[in-house]
Amino acid sequence: MTDDEIRTLRVTTGFQGDGGLNVFREVFGREILGIEIDPLDGHPLDIDLTLRSLPGFAMASGTMSPMRTRHTPGLLDNDDLILLVLQSGVGEVSQYGRVATINEGEAVLTANGAEAIFIGRTATRVINFRLSRSLLAPYVADIDAMVARPIPRDNRVLQLMVGYARMINDQQELAIPDLRRMVATHMHSLAAALLGGDGGLGLHDQGQRAARLRAIKDEIRDRMGQHDLTIADVARNQQISESYIRQLLAENGTTFTDFVLCGRLARAHRMLVDHRYADHSISAVAYEAGFSDLSYFNRTFRRRYGATPSGIRQGTRHRDE
Structure with missing residues (x-):
């Protein structure tokens, strides 16, 4: 639904x-x-x-x-x-x-x-x-x-x-x-x-x-893990133009690329601090969050959270000990 x-x-x-x-x-x-x-x-x-x-x-x-x-x-x-x-x-x-x-x-x-x-x-x-x-x-x-x-x-x-x-x-x-x-x-x-x-x-x-x-944001969140997700895909499914999506997102202070990136980074962060994903490698977490380029993931993650993915995971483990 x-x-x-x-x-x-x-x-x-x-x-x-x-x-x-x-x-x-x-x-x-x-x-x-x-x-x-x-x-x-x-x-x-x-x-x-x-x-x-x-x-x-x-x-x-x-x-x-x-x-x-x-x-x-x-x-x-x-x-x-x-x-x-x-x-x-x-x-x-x-x-x-x-x-x-x-x-x-x-x-x-x-x-x-x-x-x-x-x-x-x-x-x-x-x-x-x-x-x-x-x-x-x-x-x-x-x-x-x-x-x-x-x-x-x-x-x-x-x-x-x-x-x-x-x-x-x-x-x-x-x-x-x-x-x-x-x-x-x-x-x-x-x-x-x-x-x-x-x-x-x-x-x-x-x-x-x-x-x-x-509706646009919710669809993007639902499909965030798809590595090949494009604005054209969302526009086609929503039955509106790509330019209208860009306009609505701009009014909300973001772009399609930034919204997708922030969503994928947030998903990766949740996985890294969740014990259920403790056996997932960093690359597996990145891939499941929607990233196909590990170096790009590491670089953008550190810029967003001020720490490496492994550092976030280790910090969570230390707090739990």
């Missing part, structure tokens, strides 16, 4: 006893969502969610029993934004010293980069839109000022986003990769408008370019 495909994960609580509960809270709560999950007031934990991921955008929808979820300091690992829509039930969000009560049909914005608490006072049916802060920030003057402030149910933009959520949950309606990228960027445009910013074509264009750049 490529990153341009829609990824789907169904999450339900089918466990029995405290052991199953603890595993669910660890795997789904902490590892996947980055939150602590606690049943509220003795209610059994009952979750049925469908998670969908598109390029640069994700969504979760379904039902949850009364519960408290906490985004704690130890679980903060990104600065994305979550737009929570409460389709039924009553909830409460606390973040940035604000407390907001969310009623049926209303929405609220939360920030993944800071501690937060959500309490579902009743059983709830929710839609969570995961949005990129970097895409929204240029078009919304002060995103964090919108956090933990209720958005009324009669907001037309909110209603439109909920309508799009139904389409996103229909696999057949998103069968074309370009359509998936378009939907993801359009959702960011709508979110910008919902939050009082510029939801016009500028964000759509930027989001589309960002999604395309991500």
Whole structure:
């Protein structure tokens, strides 16, 4: 599956006893969502969610029993934004010293980069839109000022986003990769408008370019070990021109050659400090990382890391002794 495909994960609580509960809270709560999950007031934990991921955008929808979820300091690992829509039930969000009560049909914005608490006072049916802060920030003057402030149910933009959520949950309606990228960027445009910013074509264009750049970089990373990888190969697979790839990479402060080189060097470095590759010779590591010229590998590696490949490996061994 490529990153341009829609990824789907169904999450339900089918466990029995405290052991199953603890595993669910660890795997789904902490590892996947980055939150602590606690049943509220003795209610059994009952979750049925469908998670969908598109390029640069994700969504979760379904039902949850009364519960408290906490985004704690130890679980903060990104600065994305979550737009929570409460389709039924009553909830409460606390973040940035604000407390907001969310009623049926209303929405609220939360920030993944800071501690937060959500309490579902009743059983709830929710839609969570995961949005990129970097895409929204240029078009919304002060995103964090919108956090933990209720958005009324009669907001037309909110209603439109909920309508799009139904389409996103229909696999057949998103069968074309370009359509998936378009939907993801359009959702960011709508979110910008919902939050009082510029939801016009500028964000759509930027989001589309960002999604395309991500797809290009991910393909290069996946094929980094191919010694004969060229920009023409990537352009052909992405069905775009070589000049467009060069332009997107240049806007990101790099070139195709530099991006490939840095990626291969980073791969080689990871292998050299990984015990699983301890029996690999330096030349084998270089070859597997994508280098066909050992002297070029040694020269560029030392320039990048200030040490030879063998020196990095020996240093790791000494630290472990």
